Amino acid sequence: MIDNLPYRQVGTEDLRPGGLLCVADHASNYVPDDIELGIDHKLLNEHIAVDIGVEGIADRLARRHNIPAHIACVSRLVCDLHRKEDEDAVVPTESDGKLIAGNIGADVEARLERFHRPYHTAFADLIERTRPKMLVALHSFTPSLDTSDEERPWEVALLYNQDDRAARHAIRLFGEQGLSVGDNQPYSGKQLNATMDRHAEANGIPYCTVEIRQDQIETEAGQARWAMMLADVMGRVALEV
Numbered sequence: 503m504i505d506n507l508p509y510r511q512v513g514t515e516d517l518r519p520g521g522l523l524c525v526a527d528h529a530s531n532y533v534p535d536d537i538e539l540g541i542d543h544k545l546l547n548e549h550i551a552v553d554i555g556v557e558g559i560a561d562r563l564a565r566r567h568n569i570p571a572h573i574a575c576v577s578r579l580v581c582d583l584h585r586k587e588d589e590d591a592v593v594p595t596e597s598d599g600k601l602i603a604g605n606i607g608a609d610v611e612a613r614l615e616r617f618h619r620p621y622h623t624a625f626a627d628l629i630e631r632t633r634p635k636m637l638v639a640l641h642s643f644t645p646s647l648d649t650s651d652e653e654r655p656w657e658v659a660l661l662y663n664q665d666d667r668a669a670r671h672a673i674r675l676f677g678e679q680g681l682s683v684g685d686n687q688p689y690s691g692k693q694l695n696a697t698m699d700r701h702a703e704a705n706g707i708p709y710c711t712v713e714i715r716q717d718q719i720e721t722e723a724g725q726a727r728w729a730m731m732l733a734d735v736m737g738r739v740a741l742e743v
Contacts, residue, residue, distance in 0.1 A: 521568070528582075584697050643688055
């Protein structure tokens with residue numbers, strides 16, 4: 503973490519109101535030295551700890567495509583920034599069948615105060631300064647879960663809760679690229695949409711929550727390809743909403 507902050511912001515120096523703004527809640531696998539999760543260290547490179555590939559895309563959107571980004575700097579296993587404060591999974595004790603033993607009995611209030619609240623306060627402040635036309639929330643999903651045999655064939659998916667106006671345009675535009683596009687798959691934004699519920703829907707701001715299958719963006723080449731495609735598609739969506 504930079505200056506002990508649970509986030510970093512890229513491309514926010516010369517903000518122009520009315521553009522796109524990106525957020526990446528699960529971009530990092532960082533665990534502070536004073537927090538012991540009680541898991542095999544190798545798991546920090548897997549999907550339970552981080553949305554693989556997302557950090558590289560968010561950085562590229564900000565540095566090369568002029569879309570400012572608010573990027574998480576702490577693992578979702580330490581504090582899940584894409585959960586509401588009163589959800590049990592905000593400090594998870596299990597993920598995809600893996601026990602997170604160090605979180606059992608953890609001081610949840612301390613984690614919220616240290617990570618969750620500063621992250622969301624800073625994002626709200628950035629929205630206030632930027633006055634974006636649309637928010638883009640970036641996530642990635644694993645092609646398969648250890649605890650399920652469900653197939654996940656979608657290359658990209660759009661999630662939404664009540665406000666689907668931007669998602670509908672994005673689903674169509676990604677489909678026109680020849681991609682297999684999920685509509686509220688493999689997760690439903692009606693159950694898991696905390697960050698966009700709070701910062702977009704509550705404020706009437708159109709948004710796209712974009713889930714990219716991780717095998718598409720494991721490499722820098724894949725991340726560069728998707729950053730370019732996202733900048734194009736999201737820019738066109740923003741013209742429609």
